[in-house]
Amino acid sequence: MPYSQTILMLTVGLSIAACHSQPQKMQHQYTNHLIHETSPYLLQHAHNPVDWYAWNDEALKKAKDENKLILISIGYSSCHWCHVMEHESFEDTSVAAIMNANFVCIKVDREERPDIDDVYMAACQLSSGGGCGWPLNSFALPDGRPVWAGTYFPTGKWKEVLEYFRKTYAEEPEKLRDYAQRLVAGVKDHGLDDVVPGVESIINQKEINDISKLFMSRMDPQMGGRRGSPKFPMPNNWQYLMYFAQRYNNKEAASIVTTTLDKMMMGGIYDQLEGGFARYSTDSLWLVPHFEKMLYDNGQLVSLYAQAYAWSGKTEYLDVVRQTLDFVDHNWSDPSGGFYSSYDADSEKEEGKYYVWSADELTKLIPDERQRKLFFTYYDIGVSGNWEDGKNILNRHRPAEEVAKQNNLTIEEFYSTITKINKVLLEERKKRVTPGLDDKILASWNGLMLQGYVDAYRVGGDKKYIDRAIKNATFLKTQMIKEDYRMDRNYKNGKSSINAFLDDYANVIQSYLSLYQTTFDTQWLELAKGMTDHVMKHFESDSTSLFYFTSDIDPPLIARRLEVSDNVIPSANSTMARNLFVLGDILDQQVYKDRAQKIFNQVWPVVKRDGQPSFYSNWCQLMLMFAQAPKEVAIVGKDYEGILAKIQKTYQPDAIFVGGAEEGNLPLLQGKLADNQTLIYVCQNKVCKLPTDDVSKAMDLLKN
Numbered sequence: 094m095p096y097s098q099t100i101l102m103l104t105v106g107l108s109i110a111a112c113h114s115q116p117q118k119m120q121h122q123y124t125n126h127l128i129h130e131t132s133p134y135l136l137q138h139a140h141n142p143v144d145w146y147a148w149n150d151e152a153l154k155k156a157k158d159e160n161k162l163i164l165i166s167i168g169y170s171s172c173h174w175c176h177v178m179e180h181e182s183f184e185d186t187s188v189a190a191i192m193n194a195n196f197v198c199i200k201v202d203r204e205e206r207p208d209i210d211d212v213y214m215a216a217c218q219l220s221s222g223g224g225c226g227w228p229l230n231s232f233a234l235p236d237g238r239p240v241w242a243g244t245y246f247p248t249g250k251w252k253e254v255l256e257y258f259r260k261t262y263a264e265e266p267e268k269l270r271d272y273a274q275r276l277v278a279g280v281k282d283h284g285l286d287d288v289v290p291g292v293e294s295i296i297n298q299k300e301i302n303d304i305s306k307l308f309m310s311r312m313d314p315q316m317g318g319r320r321g322s323p324k325f326p327m328p329n330n331w332q333y334l335m336y337f338a339q340r341y342n343n344k345e346a347a348s349i350v351t352t353t354l355d356k357m358m359m360g361g362i363y364d365q366l367e368g369g370f371a372r373y374s375t376d377s378l379w380l381v382p383h384f385e386k387m388l389y390d391n392g393q394l395v396s397l398y399a400q401a402y403a404w405s406g407k408t409e410y411l412d413v414v415r416q417t418l419d420f421v422d423h424n425w426s427d428p429s430g431g432f433y434s435s436y437d438a439d440s441e442k443e444e445g446k447y448y449v450w451s452a453d454e455l456t457k458l459i460p461d462e463r464q465r466k467l468f469f470t471y472y473d474i475g476v477s478g479n480w481e482d483g484k485n486i487l488n489r490h491r492p493a494e495e496v497a498k499q500n501n502l503t504i505e506e507f508y509s510t511i512t513k514i515n516k517v518l519l520e521e522r523k524k525r526v527t528p529g530l531d532d533k534i535l536a537s538w539n540g541l542m543l544q545g546y547v548d549a550y551r552v553g554g555d556k557k558y559i560d561r562a563i564k565n566a567t568f569l570k571t572q573m574i575k576e577d578y579r580m581d582r583n584y585k586n587g588k589s590s591i592n593a594f595l596d597d598y599a600n601v602i603q604s605y606l607s608l609y610q611t612t613f614d615t616q617w618l619e620l621a622k623g624m625t626d627h628v629m630k631h632f633e634s635d636s637t638s639l640f641y642f643t644s645d646i647d648p649p650l651i652a653r654r655l656e657v658s659d660n661v662i663p664s665a666n667s668t669m670a671r672n673l674f675v676l677g678d679i680l681d682q683q684v685y686k687d688r689a690q691k692i693f694n695q696v697w698p699v700v701k702r703d704g705q706p707s708f709y710s711n712w713c714q715l716m717l718m719f720a721q722a723p724k725e726v727a728i729v730g731k732d733y734e735g736i737l738a739k740i741q742k743t744y745q746p747d748a749i750f751v752g753g754a755e756e757g758n759l760p761l762l763q764g765k766l767a768d769n770q771t772l773i774y775v776c777q778n779k780v781c782k783l784p785t786d787d788v789s790k791a792m793d794l795l796k797n
Contacts, residue, residue: 126152131585132202133531134170138179142189145200148209156197156235162262162269163237164196165213167229169204170531171372171385171437173444174245175228181248188248188255195259196232203227204434204535205583208594208643212280212650217242219279220272232258238273238651239280281652293690294697296720304713305337308706309349313377317353319707322377326357326370328393329663333710335404336717336746354401358413361486364448365472366519368416370394372438380488381480384438384445384528388425389538389662391417392432395545403552404744414549418558421542424530430568431534431584432542440526447525449484450518452476458517463500467507468514471496534584536573536593539565540600541662547607551741559611566608569601570620578623579631579646595642595656598628599668606675610750611741613733615757618679625676625685628669638691639666657696663711666692671715678725678749681760681779693719721747722778724795727761728752730771739788740773740795748795 126146127139138145146152148165156163166183168175182188192198203210210229216239217225224244231242246254262269308330311319318324331350338346357363360379362371369391371382395414402410425433440447452474459465472487473479480486497507546562549555573589574580581589582597602621609618632640634655641653642665656664670692677685693715700709726748728736733752741750756762765774765784772784775794785791 127200131583131588131590132170132205132533133529134168134172134175134202134204135200137170137176138183138200141179141183142186142193143183143198144189144193145198148199148201148206152197152199153237156237159197160235161195161197162240162258163233163235164192164198165201165209165229165231165233166198167201167203167210167213167231168227169202169435170529171387171435172227173383173385173438174226176439178228178245178251182246182251185248188252191252191255191259195255197235203229204531205533205591207596208647208650208654211642211654211656212652213239213242215280215652215654216276217244220276230254234269234273238277240269240272240276277651280654294694294719296716298720300701301337301341301716301720304701304706304716305334305343305346307704308334308710308713309345311705311707312349312353314349314352316377316379317349317356318379322375323383324362324374324377324379325661326362326373326390326394327661327707327710328390328397329659329710329714330707331397332400333713333717335401335744336714339404339744339746340717340721350401351405351407354398354410358398358409359489361488363413364420365487365489366515366522368413368418368420370417380486382445382486384448386436386528387538388421388432388434388535389541391421392538392541392543392545393662395542396548399545399548399552400744400746403742411553414553415555418546418549418561422561427532427534429534429572429584429587430564431572432539432565434531434533434535434538436527437529437531440528445480445484445486447522447528449480449486450474451478451483452485455485455518458521459514464510464514467496467500467502467510470499471511532585536569536580536582536584536597537600537662539569540597540602540604543569543604544600544607547604547611551611551738554738554742562608563612566605566617570616574601574620574624578620578627580624580627592644592647594644595628595632595640595665595669596662598624598632599665599672600662602628602672602676603668606672606679609679611737613728613737613751613753615753621672621676622680625669625672629688638688638695640669657699658708659711660708666696667709667711667715671711671718674715674718675749678723679751679759679761689715690719717746723747723749725761725774725776725779725781726750726752726791726795727765727774727776727781728771729756729762729765729774730754730767732771736771736773736788736791740791743792745795 121140123140123142125139125141125144127135130136130147135147201209213231214225214229216231217229220241221243226244228245229242231239233239313320331353334346335350337343338350356379360374362374362379362382369386372385372387372390373383375381375383395417398410398413427433438444455474456465459468471489473490474485478484493507494504497504543562543565546558550558573584580593580597582591582593602624605617605621628640631644631646634641639655642656643653656666658664659667670689673685673689677683696712700706700712706713724747729752731754733754751759751761756766761779770786772786773791774781774784775791782794
């Protein structure tokens, strides 16, 4: 039977994983090489009977020396289906015997090694015709070249897959070598059609309107988010539409943004008791979450809701920011200053058990009938449950004002009652088994959370947020960034490791540029410049103006890949392009802005060609920056902090800020210090209007 048909038969009817975790076993009959790792995900597999290795020279050498196929299994600690497959197959001694005898088995934490995941995920998409997820199981020749990759398999089908590759490699090795040759060629080219020879892109108003209209046509005007299910938060989508709505006073874009943010914060995807967002909603109503919580989601969503508060003035958005940051402070903050990575969806081997409630439980916890009725109405509690097995997911269908009025309460009385009940429930919930914590600290995701704290401080003015931001920024500087501006990706048990990838640099540089613009402390600007120069030296693409995902310092994989499309986290290249634009503007160094323009020129034709601008939302924000140059706001004088704080409480997506008590060394600040005055200069392309010491006048200049 042909190879493709064999694999097709093996994959028919199998579930595609979306992903969660397991409790540690108390007794261990087996121990493998993963016991020496620090990744919580790898350690969860350290006592499987499978002889797992981490991705390292020892494992790769073993495969070559013994001429065995490599089985590369990739997942992450909060991946539900990863652990289903572990329980079903990797803990089964009969399965382990087949794997150990015929393959060198390597486990990879995709969050630690996104470069490896990217290569073998591309192989999966090419060899399996799409439908790829985690766990990702790839078979490769002893030199690492993939021959095929798939995802979750029940035990029986997994044994069939193992037997197919064992037999084929023993009897027809040339067949697999031929597959590998063709697949590797595809992996190297995969995604490169997203990059075209660049010509200067002149952005006109019609193009902006057309892109934005197409963007909005994919959205759900009733429930927010993209149409259909599942629904992912996709913070950068809403940041683009908010930016577009603000600049062009577009009511349709504004409506989609507010609908989305309202529905998310009222839905089950948001933890109504403690704050923080789950990974995504499995339905189209934002009701049933995939219960895992990820740092990268919550960092970006804090920024989104903070910016939306400044844009709309809606105080509930600021409440979401504060509650989510309280959750991060209490649960994900390491004493070192770093932030942990995630919570599992599962506890006690049951998804969502930590978060859901039966009506009987709630009745016992809320004995007062009137208060219970109020609570049940507000949080959509049903006697038979609003989810499976009679369980209820707390979510809100109606605004607080409406429920208060229905129950003849003032809004103050309503919130007082709900707050008291919430505290009772939260204390009760804390008695439950907490979902598993992945306590590794990743530079990229810390950059996103750092940005969230900066944005929260800007719009809310709470000093504890900027203090926490500086603590995290200092942690990254002292523990993960080296003297030559090279950075590590991972921090665990007091040590940093794994040479950083492009997303690490992009997200930390972005947050440092924001931190400079919020504090005018030039150490963050200097770090951003040094790290940017490091990227330009070590991540250069051979054939484009973009950057590879991996550094030239790293041992090469079978392909060096480019990341272009924006997903839940914007692509590293789009973030770097925006960083280059902002850095060039602040430093008045055209070389950075020219590089940003070249990168944009090579990607923008693809955005237009693909007709899916929501998958390029960060590039769309860069489009707006090129279409109309941002305003440069220079604030110079001893009272700069108070003036800066007042301006940054407002939504200013078109503004770049520089300044300080003295002129310093930045070109835009030269000659702008006046005796006994703090002056505000509003400029564009370095051409400044007359200075003012009046914030309201400066705000008027920013609008024009």
